[in-house]
Amino acid sequence: MATLFKSLAVFLEKVEATKKRLEIIAIAADFLKSLDAEDVEPAVSLILGRAFPKWSQKTLDVSWTTLSGVLQRITDVDWSVFHEAFAHTGDVGAAAKALFEKTNVQRQTLLQDETLTILEVRRLLDAIASATGAGSREKKERLITTLLSQASPVEVKYLVKIFIGEMRTGMHEGLMEQAVALAFNVPLAAVQKASMTLGDIAEVAAMAKVGGKAQLEQLGFQVFRPVKLMLAQSADDVAEVLAQHGGKTAFEYKYDGARVQIHKRGGDVRVFSRRLTDVTRSLPEVVKAVKANVNASEAILEGEVIAVDHGGRPIPFQHLMRRFKRIREVQDTAEEIPVALYLFDMLYLNGESLISLPYVQRRRILAENAGGIPLTKQVITDRKEEAEAFLKEAIDSGHEGLMAKKLDSPYTPGARGKRWFKIKPVLEPLDLVITAAEYGYGRRHEWLSDYYLAARDAVTGEFLNVGKTFKGLTDAEMAEMTKRLKALAVHEERNRVFVLPRIVVEVTYNEIQKSPKYKSGMALRFARISRIREDKTAEEADTIEKIKHIYEQQFAKKGKYKTE
Ligand code: AMP
Numbered sequence: 376m377a378t379l380f381k382s383l384a385v386f387l388e389k390v391e392a393t394k395k396r397l398e399i400i401a402i403a404a405d406f407l408k409s410l411d412a413e414d415v416e417p418a419v420s421l422i423l424g425r426a427f428p429k430w431s432q433k434t435l436d437v438s439w440t441t442l443s444g445v446l447q448r449i450t451d452v453d454w455s456v457f458h459e460a461f462a463h464t465g466d467v468g469a470a471a472k473a474l475f476e477k478t479n480v481q482r483q484t485l486l487q488d489e490t491l492t493i494l495e496v497r498r499l500l501d502a503i504a505s506a507t508g509a510g511s512r513e514k515k516e517r518l519i520t521t522l523l524s525q526a527s528p529v530e531v532k533y534l535v536k537i538f539i540g541e542m543r544t545g546m547h548e549g550l551m552e553q554a555v556a557l558a559f560n561v562p563l564a565a566v567q568k569a570s571m572t573l574g575d576i577a578e579v580a581a582m583a584k585v586g587g588k589a590q591l592e593q594l595g596f597q598v599f600r601p602v603k604l605m606l607a608q609s610a611d612d613v614a615e616v617l618a619q620h621g622g623k624t625a626f627e628y629k630y631d632g633a634r635v636q637i638h639k640r641g642g643d644v645r646v647f648s649r650r651l652t653d654v655t656r657s658l659p660e661v662v663k664a665v666k667a668n669v670n671a672s673e674a675i676l677e678g679e680v681i682a683v684d685h686g687g688r689p690i691p692f693q694h695l696m697r698r699f700k701r702i703r704e705v706q707d708t709a710e711e712i713p714v715a716l717y718l719f720d721m722l723y724l725n726g727e728s729l730i731s732l733p734y735v736q737r738r739r740i741l742a743e744n745a746g747g748i749p750l751t752k753q754v755i756t757d758r759k760e761e762a763e764a765f766l767k768e769a770i771d772s773g774h775e776g777l778m779a780k781k782l783d784s785p786y787t788p789g790a791r792g793k794r795w796f797k798i799k800p801v802l803e804p805l806d807l808v809i810t811a812a813e814y815g816y817g818r819r820h821e822w823l824s825d826y827y828l829a830a831r832d833a834v835t836g837e838f839l840n841v842g843k844t845f846k847g848l849t850d851a852e853m854a855e856m857t858k859r860l861k862a863l864a865v866h867e868e869r870n871r872v873f874v875l876p877r878i879v880v881e882v883t884y885n886e887i888q889k890s891p892k893y894k895s896g897m898a899l900r901f902a903r904i905s906r907i908r909e910d911k912t913a914e915e916a917d918t919i920e921k922i923k924h925i926y927e928q929q930f931a932k933k934g935k936y937k938t939e
Pocket of ligand 1 (some may be wrong): 607627628629630631632633634651681719751778797
């Protein structure tokens with residue numbers, strides 16, 4: 376029998392109530408075992424706060440105005456109940472639950488005949504995502520009403536969390552991998568490898584249930600299904616990476632642009648952003664270049680797209696991001712802001728995965744297949760002086776710094792490790808999420824101009840504040856930001872507006888300090904917004920762990936200077 380959504384919500388309550396990793400894994404494995412095969416992918420996606428599988432390009436596109444409007448209409452309780460519960464818990468889902476717990480008895484009895492299954496939730500979420508164009512808001516409202524009016528308070532709590540994209544249960548992908556291995560009796564390594572290749576633990580879970588280890592092992596890449604990106608760790612200088620890479624490594628320019636994964640089959644080319652969303656229509660020149668230059672019948676390539684001026688010199692990244700937003704006006708913008716593509720990796724060629732091959736070999740195959748498309752500028756060296764000169768050359772030519780790639784390293788999708796380092800000479804900016812904002816004074820009194828900045832707690836998924844700033848945005852940007860934040864507002868207290876954690880900004884700062892002021896225990900000094908990261912989701916924001924690491928490094932360096 377199809378599993379009720381209620382069981383999933385009750386399971387999540389249990390996860391939330393314990394902090395013990397092993398216990399979470401055990402109860403998750405039990406829950407997974409209780410599911411029918413067709414329930415597994417939707418259930419795992421929902422547990423991780425995703426309405427759809429990761430490869431899907433669907434988005435719910437439901438604003439807080441729409442969602443809170445529905446919540447108000449189908450409950451007969453004063454909205455102050457929501458505000459009180461939010462002030463108490465800081466959690467939108469919990470506040471919605473409180474609202475539904477107080478609502479009338481008639482509604483509660485209606486719910487006794489429970490029928491809302493996991494599959495029905497997925498079906499309705501699908502319908503909500505499919506409602507686009509004229510009249511879509513009303514249609515979404517009707518569908519959300521249908522969904523929420525079949526839900527009990529505890530179900531409402533998690534449905535709302537799925538709508539806003541912040542689960543805060545403590546269940547994350549790593550634990551889910553372990554639960555899948557335990558539930559379906561498959562080695563953890565096989566689950567992790569499949570999850571890297573496919574980029575989605577939810578689908579891997581479904582496969583493990585049906586075909587076990589054997590099916591996971593024969594999993595390969597599929598063209599037009601984006602693969603998770605390999606990520607880089609930060610390093611302080613070239614000496615450090617030379618040491619880490621055994622004395623010799625490949626340095627490449629680090630271009631300040633947007634990463635793209637390009638898939639080709641025959642005459643079809645699609646381009647995915649680092650969020651793995653399809654940005655093909657925003658980058659017609661990339662499509663054209665690949666069609667004209669790459670002869671392979673099937674290929675998955677990776678590169679960086681940068682904005683350049685008419686003389687070909689790199690210009691700030693912000694200009695490029697406009698391209699991703701203004702899809703309808705591509706033609707115009709393409710003329711306004713030319714882009715240049717530099718390729719740096721190749722993951723797949725004519726039916727064969729290349730990811731287990733060493734970097735140098737992949738780079739050679741890439742060079743053989745790139746036609747006239749330039750590769751990232753590269754130097755392989757064991758000499759510190761040569762590397763330093765190369766870094767200087769990169770900076771002088773307007774680029775961000777260097778990447779260092781271990782010569783014998785495979786491509787590890789989704790992993791951030793020591794095989795790739797990035798070297799940026801300044802204190803690395805952080806990508807943080809805006810969680811609240813305050814109205815300014817004087818000229819700025821109509822704008823939300825003072826922003827609370829938060830990092831992600833990788834374990835709980837909660838966004839914890841680490842600083843506040845009113846610096847960095849232009850007046851026009853502040854006016855636009857005010858509009859966007861108002862649409863995300865969930866609660867107001869005096870002149871402060873709490874918002875859903877959706878907008879990611881890049882923040883520079885002078886120093887990280889320990890601070891009792893914030894729950895995170897960390898605070899940035901002299902924070903300033905350097906750009907709005909339209910290309911990043913809140914899930915990709917920097918973590919508290921990373922900030923703690925920078926704090927410790929900073930401390931180690933200061934200590935060193937003192938003794939010198
Ligand atoms: P970060 O975004 O700071 O974590 O740095 C890693 C990013 O640098 C990648 O995701 C790419 O978008 C970008 N990048 C620029 N040049 C290169 C390169 N030569 N190799 C790999 N990534 C690069």
